[in-house]
Amino acid sequence: MKYIDEYRNKDIVAYFANQIKNISTKPIRLMEVCGGHTMSIQKFGLPFLLPDTVELVSGPGCPVCVTSREYIDRAVAYSRVEDVIITTYGDLIRVPGSSSTLEKEKASGADIRIVYSILDAMLIAKENKNNRVVFLGIGFETTAPSSAAGILKASTAALNNFFVYSAHKVMPPAMETLIDEGIQIDGYVGPGHVSTITGKGIYENIPAKFNMGVVISGFEPVDLMQSIFMLVKQFETNDPKVEIQYSRVVKPEGNVVAQQMLEEIFEFRDDWWRGLGILKNSGLQIRSKYEKYDAEKMVSVEVEETIEPKGCICGLILRGEKKPKDCGLFGKICTPSDPVGACMVSSEGSCHAYYLYNR
Amino acid sequence: MDNTKNILLGHGSGGKLSHDLIDGIFTKHFKNPILDQQSDSAIIPINSKNLAYTTDSFVVDPIFFPGGNIGNLAIAGTVNDLAVSGAKPLYLSVGFIIEEGFPICDLEKIVVSMAMDAQEAGVKIVTGDTKIVDRGKCDKIFINTSGIGELEDKYLNVGSGSGVAPGDKIIINGSIGDHGMAVMAARNELNIQTHIESDCACLNNMISKATSSSNGIKFMRDATRGGLGTVLSELVKDSDYGISIDEDKLTVSESVRGLCELLGFDPLYVANEGKVVMVVSEDDANKVLESIKESPFGKEASIIGEISKDHQRMAWLNTSVGGRRVIEMLSGQQLPRIC
Numbered sequence: 130m131k132y133i134d135e136y137r138n139k140d141i142v143a144y145f146a147n148q149i150k151n152i153s154t155k156p157i158r159l160m161e162v163c164g165g166h167t168m169s170i171q172k173f174g175l176p177f178l179l180p181d182t183v184e185l186v187s188g189p190g191c192p193v194c195v196t197s198r199e200y201i202d203r204a205v206a207y208s209r210v211e212d213v214i215i216t217t218y219g220d221l222i223r224v225p226g227s228s229s230t231l232e233k234e235k236a237s238g239a240d241i242r243i244v245y246s247i248l249d250a251m252l253i254a255k256e257n258k259n260n261r262v263v264f265l266g267i268g269f270e271t272t273a274p275s276s277a278a279g280i281l282k283a284s285t286a287a288l289n290n291f292f293v294y295s296a297h298k299v300m301p302p303a304m305e306t307l308i309d310e311g312i313q314i315d316g317y318v319g320p321g322h323v324s325t326i327t328g329k330g331i332y333e334n335i336p337a338k339f340n341m342g343v344v345i346s347g348f349e350p351v352d353l354m355q356s357i358f359m360l361v362k363q364f365e366t367n368d369p370k371v372e373i374q375y376s377r378v379v380k381p382e383g384n385v386v387a388q389q390m391l392e393e394i395f396e397f398r399d400d401w402w403r404g405l406g407i408l409k410n411s412g413l414q415i416r417s418k419y420e421k422y423d424a425e426k427m428v429s430v431e432v433e434e435t436i437e438p439k440g441c442i443c444g445l446i447l448r449g450e451k452k453p454k455d456c457g458l459f460g461k462i463c464t465p466s467d468p469v470g471a472c473m474v475s476s477e478g479s480c481h482a483y484y485l486y487n488r
Numbered sequence: 489m490d491n492t493k494n495i496l497l498g499h500g501s502g503g504k505l506s507h508d509l510i511d512g513i514f515t516k517h518f519k520n521p522i523l524d525q526q527s528d529s530a531i532i533p534i535n536s537k538n539l540a541y542t543t544d545s546f547v548v549d550p551i552f553f554p555g556g557n558i559g560n561l562a563i564a565g566t567v568n569d570l571a572v573s574g575a576k577p578l579y580l581s582v583g584f585i586i587e588e589g590f591p592i593c594d595l596e597k598i599v600v601s602m603a604m605d606a607q608e609a610g611v612k613i614v615t616g617d618t619k620i621v622d623r624g625k626c627d628k629i630f631i632n633t634s635g636i637g638e639l640e641d642k643y644l645n646v647g648s649g650s651g652v653a654p655g656d657k658i659i660i661n662g663s664i665g666d667h668g669m670a671v672m673a674a675r676n677e678l679n680i681q682t683h684i685e686s687d688c689a690c691l692n693n694m695i696s697k698a699t700s701s702s703n704g705i706k707f708m709r710d711a712t713r714g715g716l717g718t719v720l721s722e723l724v725k726d727s728d729y730g731i732s733i734d735e736d737k738l739t740v741s742e743s744v745r746g747l748c749e750l751l752g753f754d755p756l757y758v759a760n761e762g763k764v765v766m767v768v769s770e771d772d773a774n775k776v777l778e779s780i781k782e783s784p785f786g787k788e789a790s791i792i793g794e795i796s797k798d799h800q801r802m803a804w805l806n807t808s809v810g811g812r813r814v815i816e817m818l819s820g821q822q823l824p825r826i827c
Contacts, residue, residue, distance in 0.1 A: 133749070142809040172754070174811025223498075236494040245678065350809040466504040485816045 136349030164191030201226035328383025404444030540575035555685030574643025649707030689762035704772030733793035
C-alpha cells in the first residue's frame, strides 16, 4: 500500500466516472473549496471524465488568494525595517501589494527568506539574535496549528526576537457566507486537510440550514471522483448530509490536540477575505496572553494606503461566480510570471491552475 | 525599460520573464540574423561548412550534489546544446569565477570531473580564463563554458524542428525530473534525505549513433531548465500541429515522484541534465529508439507520444487516470540556481 498509486488507479477512476454518468439526471454545480482540490482536478484532467450535467467551480480555499492586499502591504512595510528578517512560505513572495511585492523588496535588498516550516523561521531567529524575525502566518485550520505550536515553543524557549504576523483564517464562515449571498451551488467538495484538524462537526450547519451536502474529500483522482459521485447521489436522492470520503485521514472529531493548541494561542476576529469582504469571526488573531509574539502589536510600521487593481475579478472567481477565462486580464496582462491578482500567484489559485492546465 | 525595475530571480527561470529580458534587452541591442534564430546553438556558415557555437554559465547550488558537480554540468550542458543542434562537439572554452577562500582541493575535484567528461565526450578544452573575487562577492564558484561543433548538413534544421509533421513520434531517453530534485534534496535548508541522483551526462555519443542510424530525426532539444513540459510547449507554440503525450509512458522514479509530491512540483517541469527529446518520423521511430537504448544513458528510453493533426498549437497530456489536460510553458514557478 503506497497510498498514492491505489488512488490514481485508472480503472477505479473510470468506474466512478461511469457511476456518475449512470445516476446523474439533473444539472449539478459543485464547489471544491480547497485550492489543493482545484490543482488536482486540473492536473489529472478530471473535468474531461465528467458528464455535461456535472459542473465544478473553484471556491475560496487558497489561503494566498483570499489574503488582503493590506496584509501584503504591511508585510512589505515590515521588510523595509532595517533589523527585520521576513520569513515566509514561498507562495506569498510574488503576491502583488499596492505598490510592491516581497519579491521586489528582496531584489532591492530586504532580508526575506523562504521557509518550509515555522520551525525554520524560529531557527533563523535563534541564529540572528540582533534581528527581529517576522514569520508570515498564513493559511486555514491546516497551517494555523503549526503557527500555534511555534508560538508555544517560542514562549518556552524564551525566544524574544520572533514574531508571527497572523493572517490565519477559518473555513466555515466563508462556506456559509457564499450560500447566504446566493451563489448557485448544489454541494461542497469539503476540504480534506482543514477537516483533518477540525473534524466534520463544523459543516453540520450546511445541510441543516441550506439543504446542501458536504463530502470531505482526499486529493487524489479516485478520492475526488468518489466524492463527486457521493455528492451527485445525495443530490439525486435529495439526502444532503456531511460525509467523509477521506476517512483514511479525517476522523469525525478531528485532531483534538491541534484544536486545543489553536484555542490556547488564537481567538476569533472579524476578517477581510478577497471577494467576500469582512466575515464575522473568520480570522485568527493571537491572544493578548501571547502578544509578545504578535508582530502587529510588537513591530510598529507605517503602511501605505491600499489600492485594489483595476479590472481584476479575483473576487468573483473566488466566489465561484466567474471562471478565470471570464476575466479580461487572464492570460494577457495577468500571467503567473506577472500576476495582477493573487489567484494567479499561488499554485493553488484557480487562475494559476487554469492557466497551467486548461487554457 | 523602466529604470525603477530590478532584476528578479524569475528573470533566470527560463520562463516568460526570461524571454522578456532576452527580447527587451539582449536581442534588442545585439540584433543580427544569426542571433535572431534564437536556437540552442548559433549556426554560423563558414566557407562551405556550418559551425554550431553555444555558451552557458553554471551557478548551481550546492556545487556538489548526488550524481555530479558543477563541473560535470558545465561540460554536459554545452556539449548537449551542440549535440541537439545536430553538431559534433569539438572544442570548449572554460571560464572560472572563484570566491576568495575556496578550497583548491575542491577546485581540483571539479576540474578532474570536467577533464574526464570532456575525454569521454571526445571534446577538447582548448582555452580558459580564471577570475578571483573577494569573499562574499560570489558564491564559491561559477563556471562558464562555450563550445564549437561541426554541423552535418542533413541536420541543419533539427534545432528548429521545421520538418516536424503529424504522425511523427516523440522519444525521450529515460526518466524525468532527476536533476532538479537531486539538487533540491541536496540543499541543506530542506533537511531531506533521498537516493535521487542527477542524470547529468554528455549525450553526444548516444545522439550521434542515433543520427547516423536514421535520416528521420526532425527535432532535438535537451530538456533542461523548464523540463520536458517546456520543450513540448515551445515546439508546438508556432506550429500547425498538436502534440499528444501519454502520461503512462513517462518514467518518473519513485523518489522523484515522492519529493515532487512533497514540495508541490510537477515532474514535467523539473530540470533534467541528461535528457533529450526527439521527434522522429513514424517509419524510423523504432530504429532510433533501439539505437538510443544501446547507450548507457538511454536504457529507459521510450516513445511517449506523437505529433497530431488535432488541437493545433497545443500539447495535450493524456493523464494516467484517463483524463486530459494541456501542457503549458513553465511560467512563474522557479527553482533558482538549479544549473
